Amino acid sequence: MKFETKAIHVGEEPKLKEDGSGDVVIPIHLSSTFARAKVDKPTGGYEYSRTGNPTRGALEKRLASLENAGFGLAFSSGLAAETVLCSTLLKSGDHVIAFDDLYSGTKRLFNTLFSRNFNIEFSYVDARDTGNIKGAIKENTRLIWLETPTNPLMKLCDLKAIAEIAREWNILTAVDNTFMSPFFQRPLELGIDMVVHSTTKYLNGHSDSVGGAIMLSDDEIYDKLKFNQNAIGAILSPFDSFLVLRGIKTLALRMERHTKNAIEIARYLESQPNVKRVYYPGLESHPQYELAKRQMSGSGGMISFEIVGGLKEARRFLEGLKIFSLAESLGGVESLIEHPAMMTHASIPKKDREKIGISDSLIRISVGIEDITDLVDDLDQALQGVE
Ligand SMILES: Cc1ncc(COP(=O)(O)O)c(C=O)c1O
Structure with missing residues (x-):
């Protein structure tokens, strides 16, 4: 089978x-x-x-x-x-x-x-x-x-x-x-x-x-x-x-849709002036893109990115979203977004976080399977609200 x-x-x-x-x-x-x-x-x-x-x-x-x-x-x-x-x-x-x-x-x-x-x-x-x-x-x-x-x-x-x-x-x-x-x-x-x-x-x-x-x-x-x-x-x-x-039973369908939405969001983020860096293995700009293609048959629904600025800008952006829920966890049909340094990875001491690259400007998205234009529009209005 x-x-x-x-x-x-x-x-x-x-x-x-x-x-x-x-x-x-x-x-x-x-x-x-x-x-x-x-x-x-x-x-x-x-x-x-x-x-x-x-x-x-x-x-x-x-x-x-x-x-x-x-x-x-x-x-x-x-x-x-x-x-x-x-x-x-x-x-x-x-x-x-x-x-x-x-x-x-x-x-x-x-x-x-x-x-x-x-x-x-x-x-x-x-x-x-x-x-x-x-x-x-x-x-x-x-x-x-x-x-x-x-x-x-x-x-x-x-x-x-x-x-x-x-x-x-x-x-x-x-x-x-x-x-x-x-x-x-x-x-x-x-x-x-x-x-x-x-x-x-x-x-x-x-x-x-x-x-x-x-x-x-x-x-x-x-x-x-x-x-x-x-x-x-x-x-x-x-x-x-x-x-x-x-x-x-719907894992395959969901993973395909998570990935399709995530690729569009990763490309959108990469084109934004107030986004410093996007971490997504489905982007050609990912330093291990070749390994990703060899080892995985898709790039999944998880994206991290760094917003220009620091905690203040990250907070303003995160609290301005309407469709993305500000919540820990990932992998559900609904889009979630979070701030690793203050949420999922807060238990790691700041100096250890910074050593591996988890800065205060880092944001993690679990891209859901909603309509992609609704998701991009929501990110866009929140990013514009930061400036
Ligand atoms: C990659 C990864 N592994 C393991 C866990 C732990 O799983 P659980 O929360 O079901 O105990 C998590 C939870 O967020 C996770 O993201």
């Missing part, structure tokens, strides 16, 4: 009853426990809903199929997925190499819980240059953690090249694929070991569910992660599983 067909059918094949009828859409199985016929073995494979649930199971099957993975696991948030992955595969004294531009919540998790409490060492490097990854490898390096494009500066890293280095050194690799979704980028096909998603974003796509996922093909690692999904208990609820299953 091709991507669009899998996104609609995998995990939700109707099971016909004796009278020939059957649900086309999987029911939301709310039962917390499942009755069995015999003491020694659960009937039908389910015993307790934290351990396994039919609605979550359907989603996990679909998630795996989209990344062309052997296995999928669904969690209560993207950060819960990251927590289970790291606490399963790392132990005290291990070393992790991570991209220096990451979603700030991931950095907070690494720098507080895993670094301070569990004595895991993190080296943050500019992974745009694969040599920096190579240079940071130590004897105790166990994991390389990547995002591409990064949040919010849209930096890319070469997944195939990094996967090759990691294999040579017997180091595991994980990629947060939230920004691209499996529709535009499939890291496992490039040799990466594990993919992580915040399903809160494009996979669900409607800003009404918080969730996370891990997809992978190694059965030994899967068994360990599945064990800890149950042992830690940070599972996705049946209702949220249903929402994400429903959202995924």
Whole structure:
């Protein structure tokens, strides 16, 4: 099956009853426990809903199929997925190499819980240059953690090249694929070991569910992660599983439209005198445009840009918008806009933010699927209002 067909059918094949009828859409199985016929073995494979649930199971099957993975696991948030992955595969004294531009919540998790409490060492490097990854490898390096494009500066890293280095050194690799979704980028096909998603974003796509996922093909690692999904208990609820299953059905259509709108907005912004710089991998001006074309089949709906001026100008622009909601998060059908330094990335100290390029004039847009002229008109009236 091709991507669009899998996104609609995998995990939700109707099971016909004796009278020939059957649900086309999987029911939301709310039962917390499942009755069995015999003491020694659960009937039908389910015993307790934290351990396994039919609605979550359907989603996990679909998630795996989209990344062309052997296995999928669904969690209560993207950060819960990251927590289970790291606490399963790392132990005290291990070393992790991570991209220096990451979603700030991931950095907070690494720098507080895993670094301070569990004595895991993190080296943050500019992974745009694969040599920096190579240079940071130590004897105790166990994991390389990547995002591409990064949040919010849209930096890319070469997944195939990094996967090759990691294999040579017997180091595991994980990629947060939230920004691209499996529709535009499939890291496992490039040799990466594990993919992580915040399903809160494009996979669900409607800003009404918080969730996370891990997809992978190694059965030994899967068994360990599945064990800890149950042992830690940070599972996705049946209702949220249903929402994400429903959202995924339109993922391909949405991603195409997000990209079409984003390209027009990125070009519009580039032409504006009070825009200093636009960060979007679909623009020829992006320094890694060639890598973007090779590694991704589309450029997605996330754009960052720097407004001329600083905080005062950014604030005036953001508060002048009418259709774009000033809100954190991304990947929903509605256009959102935010100020990373004061909102999503405020937890990173100012000097560290500035070192990687998150200035007070930086603005991030999650381009929705509304009518493009309405979106450009709204940006235009707010930009004119700044001058
Ligand atoms: C790229 C990326 N990864 C992970 C997360 C964390 O996901 P969640 O908010 O579902 O825990 C986010 C949240 O914004 C994100 O943008």
